[in-house]
Amino acid sequence: xxxxxxxxxxxxxxxxxxxxxxxxxxxxxxxxxxxxxxxxxxxxxxxxxxxxxxxxxxxxxxxxxxxxxxxxxxxxxxxxxxxxxxxxxxxxxxxxxxxxxxxxxxxxxxxxxxxxxxxxxxxxxxxxxxxxxxxxxxxxxxxxxxxxxxxxxxxxxxxxxxxxxxxxxxxxxxxxxxxxxxxxxxxxxxxxxxxxxxxxxxxxxxxxxxxxxxxxxxxxxxxxxxxxxxxxxxxxxxxxxxxxxxxxxxxxxxxxxxxxxxxxxxxxxxxxxxxx
Amino acid sequence: xxxxxxxxxxxxxxxxxxxxxxxxxxxxxxxxxxxxxxxxxxxxxxxxxxxxxxxxxxxxxxxxxxxxxxxxxxxxxxxxxxxxxxxxxxxxxxxxxxxxxxxxxxxxxxxxxxxxxxxxxxxxxxxxxxxxxxxxxxxxxxxxxxxxxxxxxxxxxxxxxxxxxxxxxxxxxxxxxxxxxxxxxxxxxxxxxxxxxxxxxxxxxxxxxxxxxxxxxxxxxxxxxxxxxxxxxxxxxxxxxxxxxxxxxxxxxxxxxxxxxxxxxxxxxxxxxxxxxxxxxxxxxxxxxxxxxxxxxxxxxxxxxxxxxxxxxxxxxxxxxxxxxxxxx
Ligand code: SF4
Numbered sequence: 001x002x003x004x005x006x007x008x009x010x011x012x013x014x015x016x017x018x019x020x021x022x023x024x025x026x027x028x029x030x031x032x033x034x035x036x037x038x039x040x041x042x043x044x045x046x047x048x049x050x051x052x053x054x055x056x057x058x059x060x061x062x063x064x065x066x067x068x069x070x071x072x073x074x075x076x077x078x079x080x081x082x083x084x085x086x087x088x089x090x091x092x093x094x095x096x097x098x099x100x101x102x103x104x105x106x107x108x109x110x111x112x113x114x115x116x117x118x119x120x121x122x123x124x125x126x127x128x129x130x131x132x133x134x135x136x137x138x139x140x141x142x143x144x145x146x147x148x149x150x151x152x153x154x155x156x157x158x159x160x161x162x163x164x165x166x167x168x169x170x171x172x173x174x175x176x177x178x179x180x181x182x183x184x185x186x187x188x189x190x191x192x193x194x195x196x197x198x199x200x201x202x203x204x205x206x207x208x209x210x211x212x213x214x215x216x217x218x219x220x221x222x223x224x225x226x227x228x229x230x231x232x233x234x235x236x237x238x239x240x241x242x243x244x245x246x247x248x249x250x251x252x253x254x255x256x257x258x259x260x261x262x263x264x265x266x267x268x269x270x271x272x273x274x275x276x
Numbered sequence: 277x278x279x280x281x282x283x284x285x286x287x288x289x290x291x292x293x294x295x296x297x298x299x300x301x302x303x304x305x306x307x308x309x310x311x312x313x314x315x316x317x318x319x320x321x322x323x324x325x326x327x328x329x330x331x332x333x334x335x336x337x338x339x340x341x342x343x344x345x346x347x348x349x350x351x352x353x354x355x356x357x358x359x360x361x362x363x364x365x366x367x368x369x370x371x372x373x374x375x376x377x378x379x380x381x382x383x384x385x386x387x388x389x390x391x392x393x394x395x396x397x398x399x400x401x402x403x404x405x406x407x408x409x410x411x412x413x414x415x416x417x418x419x420x421x422x423x424x425x426x427x428x429x430x431x432x433x434x435x436x437x438x439x440x441x442x443x444x445x446x447x448x449x450x451x452x453x454x455x456x457x458x459x460x461x462x463x464x465x466x467x468x469x470x471x472x473x474x475x476x477x478x479x480x481x482x483x484x485x486x487x488x489x490x491x492x493x494x495x496x497x498x499x500x501x502x503x504x505x506x507x508x509x510x511x512x513x514x515x516x517x518x519x520x521x522x523x524x525x526x527x528x529x530x531x532x533x534x535x536x537x538x539x540x541x542x543x544x545x546x547x548x549x550x551x552x553x554x555x556x557x558x559x560x561x562x563x564x565x566x567x568x569x570x571x572x573x574x575x576x577x578x579x580x581x582x583x584x585x586x587x588x589x590x591x592x593x594x595x596x597x598x599x600x601x602x603x604x605x
Contacts, residue, residue, distance in 0.1 A: 095280070096306050107306070107314050110280050111324050118280070118304055154319040200324050207323075207556055233552075237562040273510040273559045275471045 002044050004202045006074040007194070008064055008152075009047035010057060012140050015179040016080045017049055019187055035060050037067065044074070054099065054123050054143025061147040073205040075197050076157045078144040079190070081164035081179060082121065085131035088169050091186040092119035092136065093193070094159035099142035100124045106145045109155040112196040116189055121161060131166045156201055160193070162186055211235040213247050221257040231257075234264040241271050280304045280330040282314050282381075287335045292386040292423075296333065299421055310334070315362070315379045323554050325380035326367055331421075336385035340394035344408055350441065350462075350501065350535040350600050354405040356398060359412035360385050360424045366414060366445060366480040369560045370506055373412065375547035382418070388427050399435050407432075410443030410464075417446040426451040433458050441501060445480040447489040457497035462534040464501025465490055467524070469516035472508045476560060487524055494532035502590075505539030505602055507582045508560070509574055517586050525593040536590050539602035540579045548572035 011017045026038035036049040046068040050060030095118040097106040122135040123142035165171040311334035344355035362383040
C-alpha cells in the first residue's frame with residue numbers, strides 16, 4: 001500500500017480540494033482528529049484540509065505525516081489559490097517562499113521540468129490587497145514548507161499556487177464556484193507535473209528496496225542482524241553479476257545462513273565484471 | 277541545460293556575475309543570502325538533482341587554496357588545490373562529489389581575484405609548489421560560462437617555479453587554443469579503457485574524444501598529464517589497459533608529456549556507503565573490494581597488480597621519471 005504513487009496533499013479550503021478529491025477518487029477518512037482528511041482506497045494518496053494560515057498548515061502537515069505513515073518517497077504538495085498582480089487563472093510552481101512575519105526564506109527544489117512556470121511566494125498572516133508583480137501572496141506556503149522540509153525528501157515537495165485575485169479580480173469576489181473553476185482549468189497541468197514527480201519518487205522507492213530474494217532467504221534461514229546487512233549487499237552484487245542465474249539452484253546445498261553468505265561471496269570474488 | 281541561477285545578493289552586481297548572466301537567455305534568477313541556503317539543505321537527493329541542476333553564483337570567503345591530500349602529487353614537495361566550483365556537469369559513477377555534497381547544484385565562486393591573492397601569497401614563500409585545479413569540479417568543462425581557466429592561466433606564466441595542473445575530461449579546448457602554451461601549466465586528462473569509461477563516465481566525452489583533444493593540445497605545444505585514475509578492475513582489464521596505452525602513446529609525442537600517474541580506486545568508508553546506497557544497479561560497486569581501517573578499496577593484490585602492470589605499459593613508451601603513483605581519494 002505504501003509503494004508509489006505515494007502523495008500527501010495539503011489544501012487550506014474544501015473548495016480547493018474538491019477537484020483533487022474527485023480526480024483521485026479520495027474518500028473521507030474517518031478519525032477523531034482536528035482536520036478533515038481524505039484518502040484513496042487504491043493508492044497511498046491522502047489529502048488534508050488544514051484551514052487558513054501558516055500555523056494551521058504546519059500543524060496539519062505534521063499531523064498528516066503521522067496519521068498517514070508517510071514514507072521517504074512520499075510526495076508532498078501544498079495546492080491552493082494565491083494573489084498575484086498578473087496572470088489571473090494561471091498556475092505556478094513556487095521556488096522561493098518568504099514568511100512575512102519572520103522573514104524566513106525557503107527554497108523548494110527545482111528538479112522537475114514542465115510547462116508550469118516558477119514564481120516566488122510571500123506567505124502573509126492577513127489577506128493582502130496591495131498586490132505585487134514580483135511575489136504571489138498566500139497564507140500557508142511557508143508553514144507547509146518549513147514543516148515538510150524537515151520530514152520529507154526536499155526534492156519531493158511541491159508548492160503549487162493558482163492566481164485567484166489581484167487588483168482586477170478582487171479577493172472579496174472569490175467564492176467556491178470560481179475556485180472550483182480555476183482548479184478545473186489547471187488540473188491537467190497539475191497531473192502532468194505530478195507524473196514527473198511520481199517518476200522521481202519511484203526512483204527513491206526502488207533505491208530503498210531490498211532484493212526480492214532477500215525476503216525469501218531470510219524466511220528460509222536464520223540470519224543474524226549483521227549477516228542480514230551482508231546478505232543484502234551480496235545479493236545486490238550477485239544479481240548484477242549473474243542476472244540470468246537462478247539463485248535457488250546455486251544455494252540449494254547450503255545448510256545454514258553462514259554457508260549462503262560464503263557461497264555468494266565466493267561467486268562474487270571469483271568473477272570479474274564484464275564492462276561491455 | 278541550466279534554467280535557474282541562484283545569486284548571492286552580495287555579488288549581484290559583481291562584473292563577473294553580470295558577464296556570466298549575459299551568457300544565458302531565459303534563465304530564472306533567484307536572490308539568496310548565502311549559497312548554503314540552497315546547497316546545504318537537509319534531505320536533498322543528489323541523484324535526483326543531477327537530472328536538472330541549477331547554478332549558484334556565490335562569493336568564497338575563506339579556504340581559497342588548501343593543502344592537497346597526502347599522496348596527491350606529481351613531484352613537488354608542496355601540493356595545494358583550489359576549487360572555483362563545486363560539482364560537475366559530468367556524472368561519473370565513482371565521483372566522490374556525490375558522497376561529499378548533499379546537492380548536485382553547481383556552485384561557482386565568482387571572486388577569482390581572491391583565489392589569485394592567496395595563490396600569490398603561497399608562491400611568495402619561494403617554494404616549488406604544484407597547484408591542482410579540478411578537485412571539486414572539472415577544470416574546463418564549464419569554461420565557456422566560467423572563464424576561470426582564461427583568468428588563472430596567465431597568472432602562472434609569471435611563476436615558472438610553480439606548476440598548475442588543470443584536471444579535466446573535457447574536450448573543451450578554449451582558451452588553450454587562443455593563448456601561447458604556458459610551460460608550467462599541465463592539462464591533465466583522466467583516462468580509463470573505452471568500454472569501462474562508457475559504463476562509468478556518464479555525460480563525459482568518450483575516451484576517443486579525449487585522446488583527440490590530447491592530440492590537439494599537444495600539437496599546440498601544451499604539456500599533457502595522463503591520469504589513469506581511478507584504475508578500474510574487470511574482465512580482460514590487462515588487454516583493455518594495453519589498448520588504451522597504445523592508443524594514447526600512438527598519437528602523442530613523448531616530449532609533450534609532463535607526467536603520467538596511476539591512482540587506485542579508493543573511497544573513505546562512510547563515503548562508499550553513501551554512494552553505494554544511491555545506486556541500485558551500478559556494477560562498479562561489485563568490487564571485489566576490501567575494507568581497511570579507513571577506506572574501501574580493491575583487494576590489495578588487485579590494486580598492486582593493476583598499478584604495476586599499467587606502469588610497465590607506460591615504461592614501454594615513456595621514461596620512469598615521468599611516472600607517479602597517486603594514492604589519494
Ligand atoms: S569528471 Fe570528475 S568531477 Fe566530474 S563527475 Fe567525473 S569524477 Fe566527478
